[in-house]
Amino acid sequence: MPTTKQISWLKGAVFVAALIPLARMAYLTLTGQLVDPLEFITRGTGDWTLYFLTITLAVTPLRKLSGWNWLIKLRRMVGLYTFFYGFLHFMTFLWFDHFFDLAEMWKDVLKRPFITVGFIAFVLLIPLALTSTNGMIKRLGGKRWQWLHRLIYVIAPLALLHFWWMKAGKHNFAQPILFIAIIGTLLLMRVWWAARKAAQ
Structure with a gap:
């Protein structure tokens, strides 16, 4: 079990590493x-x-299989980065595709199914991000907070469908199939553990 100081250093390293993709995108664009x-x-x-959604879903199975309970301390940060990059993805769509014209954006959301499911997935991420603090956990209560955060099991299939439809336009199915296999496995592991617990 890592010490508190080691976990703090690890959190800092994860925080910085998670910003590298954004820094790379900004650098390549600006240059x-x-x-x-x-x-x-x-x-x-x-x-x-x-990617960050997949990592978030992988934390609990990896913790259970490895016994590394300290991994749970990283899940909140990784989950917030899922929202952060989802927010940037949405803002790119709203800003550069529609120049903040909400009416035109809404027409696009209703007209194109792959945007519809992506938009729904993003909207469902918002309450998870807003209730990620210890204070919100206390306000909601542990059980209600857990039920709310089970929305991740709805968000994941919607995100996969959005990704599939985006890649289908270019007949590129290798990545979607890989992510379906990985996320599907992570979700099935949870179903298996829940079934075993209920049977006891």
């Missing part, structure tokens, strides 16, 4: 090294949202 900066930023922020 004019991209053919299509908007496409790159849109795809990049969307991909990293899914």
Whole structure:
């Protein structure tokens, strides 16, 4: 079990490392090294949202399988980075695609299914981010907080569907299939553990 100081250092390292993708996107964009900066930023922020969502879902199975209970101390930060990159992904869509025209954005959301599911997934992330503090856990109570944060099990399939439809346009199914396999496994592990607990 790492010491409190070691965990603090680890949290700091994770915090900085999680910003590297954003720094890279900003650097490549500002230095004019991209053919299509908007496409790159849109795809990049969307991909990293899914990466951090996957890592968030992996924390509990990895903790149970390894016995590294200290991993739970990193889950909140990783989950907030899921929201952070999801927010950047949404803002890229709202800003560069629609120039903050909410009416046009809403038409696009209703018209294009892959945007619809992505938008729903992002909206569902908002209450999870807002209730991520210790104070909100106390206000809601442990059980209600846990039930609310089970929205992640709705968000994950919606995010996968959004990702699938985006890649389907380019006939690129390798990545979506990989993420479906990984996230599907992580969710099935939870179902298995829940079933075993109920049977006891």
